[in-house]
Amino acid sequence: MKGSCPSSLKIFRFVLLTRMLFAGHVSSTITEDDIKCLKGIKNSLNEPDGKLSNWSFNNNSAGFICNFAGVECWTEREDRLLGLELRDMKLSGQLPQSLQYCQSLQTLDLSANRLSGTVPAQICSWLPYLVTLDLSSNDLSGSIPSELSNCAYLNNLVLSNNRLTGSIPEQLSGLLRLKRFSVANNDLKGAIPLSFENNSKVDFAGNSGLCGPPLGKCGNLSRKSLEIIIAAGVCGAVFSILSGFGYFWCCGRKTKSYPQAR
Amino acid sequence: MERLISVCLWLILALHLVLRVAGNAEGDALNALKNNLTDPNNLLQDWDPTDTNPCQWYNITCNSENSVTRIDPGNANLSGKLVPDLGMLSNLQYLELYSNNISGEIPEEIGNLTNLVSLDLYLNVLTGHIPATLGNLRKLRFLRLNNNSLTGQIPMALTTIDTLDVSNNQLEGDIPVNGSFSLFQPISFRNNRLNYPPFAPPPPPMPSTASTSSGNSAVGAIVGVVAVSVVLFSAPAIIFA
Numbered sequence: 001m002k003g004s005c006p007s008s009l010k011i012f013r014f015v016l017l018t019r020m021l022f023a024g025h026v027s028s029t030i031t032e033d034d035i036k037c038l039k040g041i042k043n044s045l046n047e048p049d050g051k052l053s054n055w056s057f058n059n060n061s062a063g064f065i066c067n068f069a070g071v072e073c074w075t076e077r078e079d080r081l082l083g084l085e086l087r088d089m090k091l092s093g094q095l096p097q098s099l100q101y102c103q104s105l106q107t108l109d110l111s112a113n114r115l116s117g118t119v120p121a122q123i124c125s126w127l128p129y130l131v132t133l134d135l136s137s138n139d140l141s142g143s144i145p146s147e148l149s150n151c152a153y154l155n156n157l158v159l160s161n162n163r164l165t166g167s168i169p170e171q172l173s174g175l176l177r178l179k180r181f182s183v184a185n186n187d188l189k190g191a192i193p194l195s196f197e198n199n200s201k202v203d204f205a206g207n208s209g210l211c212g213p214p215l216g217k218c219g220n221l222s223r224k225s226l227e228i229i230i231a232a233g234v235c236g237a238v239f240s241i242l243s244g245f246g247y248f249w250c251c252g253r254k255t256k257s258y259p260q261a262r
Numbered sequence: 263m264e265r266l267i268s269v270c271l272w273l274i275l276a277l278h279l280v281l282r283v284a285g286n287a288e289g290d291a292l293n294a295l296k297n298n299l300t301d302p303n304n305l306l307q308d309w310d311p312t313d314t315n316p317c318q319w320y321n322i323t324c325n326s327e328n329s330v331t332r333i334d335p336g337n338a339n340l341s342g343k344l345v346p347d348l349g350m351l352s353n354l355q356y357l358e359l360y361s362n363n364i365s366g367e368i369p370e371e372i373g374n375l376t377n378l379v380s381l382d383l384y385l386n387v388l389t390g391h392i393p394a395t396l397g398n399l400r401k402l403r404f405l406r407l408n409n410n411s412l413t414g415q416i417p418m419a420l421t422t423i424d425t426l427d428v429s430n431n432q433l434e435g436d437i438p439v440n441g442s443f444s445l446f447q448p449i450s451f452r453n454n455r456l457n458y459p460p461f462a463p464p465p466p467p468m469p470s471t472a473s474t475s476s477g478n479s480a481v482g483a484i485v486g487v488v489a490v491s492v493v494l495f496s497a498p499a500i501i502f503a
Contacts, residue, residue, distance in 0.1 A: 074427060075427070077337070077385075082425060131445055153444075153447035155444060155445055177444045179444075
């Protein structure tokens with residue numbers, strides 16, 4: 001019994017080590033299954049107008065999903081999604097995890113819907129080959145995940161017209177192919193990363209707390225700071241006057257009485 | 263009088279022949295293709311060279327001026343080779359010959375098809391290089407040459423393409439990343455002999471001094487104003503005392 005304990009521990013350590021080694025090399029252990037992906041999307045998102053009614057999973061011939069509304073396949077004969085565009089369909093719910101099975105997806109456009117929740121931090125491990133991500137005009141909240149920097153091939157990132165908060169992650173400057181970037185009309189604050197300074201296709205408007213080029217300079221004192229300064233100044237002035245009077249009252253008396261004694 | 267009638271008849275015949283020849287130029291090109299292909303399923307059997315134009319032919323679509331815009335015999339068990347004559351179909355937009363058994367090379371003359379939007383030759387047994395002349399196709403949006411035996415390098419001149427798939431070939435050289443190639447990611451290029459770049463880690467984020475300095479300057483300003491106001495207002499008190 002005693003002997004078996006350390007040997008099983010050795011095995012456990014070996015397995016753990018191998019798993020850790022592999023974790024570094026294998027970027028995704030998820031097998032692509034675009035049918036599973038679309039089934040999951042249909043089940044997770046609520047779509048009231050029946051625009052996804054032709055998403056029928058009964059006839060399973062090769063490439064049958066390629067005729068679904070909003071779906072563009074790499075080729076007609078394979079069930080492999082190139083693009084998914086479900087604009088303006090009153091879709092509600094959160095971004096579904098089943099997206100991770102659409103591994104070949106290049107374009108995801110879910111704009112102009114009623115999606116809620118956050119931009120998932122794992123979206124770039126779900127869809128590592130995204131070139132265009134458009135989640136604009138939804139009801140997304142929370143912050144922009146810094147993990148979006150893992151979408152190395154991202155050319156277009158459109159997150160405008162949501163309720164995103166927090167600051168723009170510095171890590172987004174690692175997106176070497178990023179050309180169009182819009183976070184307009186959110187509740188973002190803080191400094192815009194300097195790397196966006198020379199990009200003309202960026203849009204930061206409509207975020208009252210954002211500062212830095214191309215918007216106004218950071219470091220301008222905010223209203224709150226100004227109020228604190230004025231209050232501090234007034235308090236300081238009042239304190240000095242009172243202490244001045246106090247000193248005058250007690251020490252001034254002494255000097256007045258002195259000449260009379262002469 | 264008889265002479266006049268016979269001259270007229272000859273003229274009519276000549277004119278008819280001339281018109282048929284002119285109207286058939288595109289049909290001739292398609293027939294050259296048909297003659298170069300083996301068609302075991304007889305899909306191309308109604309491609310008749312004596313027709314005035316090919317617009318009624320199966321898998322052929324024309325525009326309002328009877329000029330060919332689409333060729334669609336995909337998945338038709340065709341074998342044989344493509345022909346340079348395809349290059350004269352000046353209004354061709356869609357060339358869909360995918361999923362056949364077509365061999366030989368992609369003719370350079372395809373670069374003359376300035377209206378071409380989609381070139382789908384995937385799932386065949388084509389060899390040779392991808393013609394650099396494809397860079398002349400300013401309207402080309404879909405270029406799918408995957409699953410063939412193409413060799414050589416990827417021409418850098420391809421600029422307008424939305425959707426590119428050259429995977430599953432034997433292409434060599436570097437993967438272009440500039441210009442419109444920035445739209446393409448590894449899926450478009452996999453299973454070739456290309457020089458796949460190591461995934462470069464993102465550069466370290468640029469230091470943002472703006473946000474911290476705004477905090478510091480506010481605190482500094484408050485301290486400064488308090489100090490100055492204390493000095494200012496206590497100075498007369500000291501002087502009087």
